């Protein structure tokens with residue numbers, strides 16, 4: 001076994017690209033899975049420092065077991081990041097095929113391959129949406145990892161992405177309990193910050209939409225967000241910390257949408273910004289204290305916002 005070789009699924013995506021960059025900079029060899037290694041949208045990976053020496057790309061769809069197993073075999077650890085993230089206001093025509101099967105069957109496939117390959121530790125990127133959609137949690141109590149989102153509630157309101165992530169994380173824990181696989185799940189809140197990939201991912205599009213303003217109203221709810229670089233740090237931290245176990249909420253800042261916009265306006269006064277809101281919705285705050293006890297540090301709120309906007313400007317996604 002190659003002691004410092006790890007696999008990252010969905011390596012070309014937003015979070016995974018920053019994780020691959022971090023792993024390479026820390027001296028890891030990385031087997032990255034992508035659906036099409038020749039697609040130019042994965043070209044940024046080949047340009048990362050140390051990529052020519054230590055990054056190998058494998059063609060793998062998470063619905064196809066054999067491709068996953070080839071990428072995972074010979075690794076010490078696996079970071080399962082690949083999972084479809086639809087646009088936040090988009091409508092899914094076939095939720096089962098578009099999000100639920102790739103999230104759920106994909107996670108089961110990855111974990112089975114990890115068991116078959118004798119992987120030492122698996123980190124599954126889940127989401128805070130598996131935590132906070134819990135109507136039974138007391139409104140005045142900060143939410144921690146003991147909270148699980150209610151599947152019936154998500155079905156009722158057709159929150160298919162939330163359901164896909166909750167089914168996948170639940171299945172991951174069932175597999176780990178049955179097999180003894182060393183599993184850790186990380187549940188990031190909304191992720192912002194600069195992109196390494198050329199295509200715009202769903203959470204970056206959300207921030208761009210807030211800045212540009214959309215005609216449909218947005219909920220003035222309490223948003224938790226976290227910098228993409230801090231998510232990559234968290235993933236490596238829980239992988240390397242021997243004492244890490246269980247679930248980890250990964251949320252750095254909480255702010256109502258109005259306050260987020262006020263902060264952005266104070267730095268960039270000339271954008272249109274979202275004008276149209278529905279009622280303020282009181283919600284529970286999320287605690288990342290468990291992650292912080294492992295030594296997780298986060299960037300300041302302003303740094304994430306400024307680095308995001310400057311990236312959008314440089315990439316031509318937002319006028320200066």
Ligand SMILES: NC(=O)c1ccc[n+]([C@@H]2O[C@H](COP(=O)([O-])OP(=O)(O)OC[C@H]3O[C@@H](n4cnc5c(N)ncnc54)[C@H](OP(=O)(O)O)[C@@H]3O)[C@@H](O)[C@H]2O)c1
Nearest residue numbers: 010013014015035061062082083084127188190191201203
């Ligand atoms: N961004 C956020 O705010 C946020 C918050 C919490 C959790 N997360 C989680 O973080 C992970 C990464 O999300 P992201 O924000 O980085 O989004 P992203 O850039 O859209 O990445 C999603 C990745 O999943 C891959 N994928 C989707 N379906 C696949 C399939 N059937 N087989 C193989 N790969 C597949 C995509 O590959 P292709 O490029 O081939 O489509 C892409 O690499 C996801 O698990 C997501 O649920 C994201």
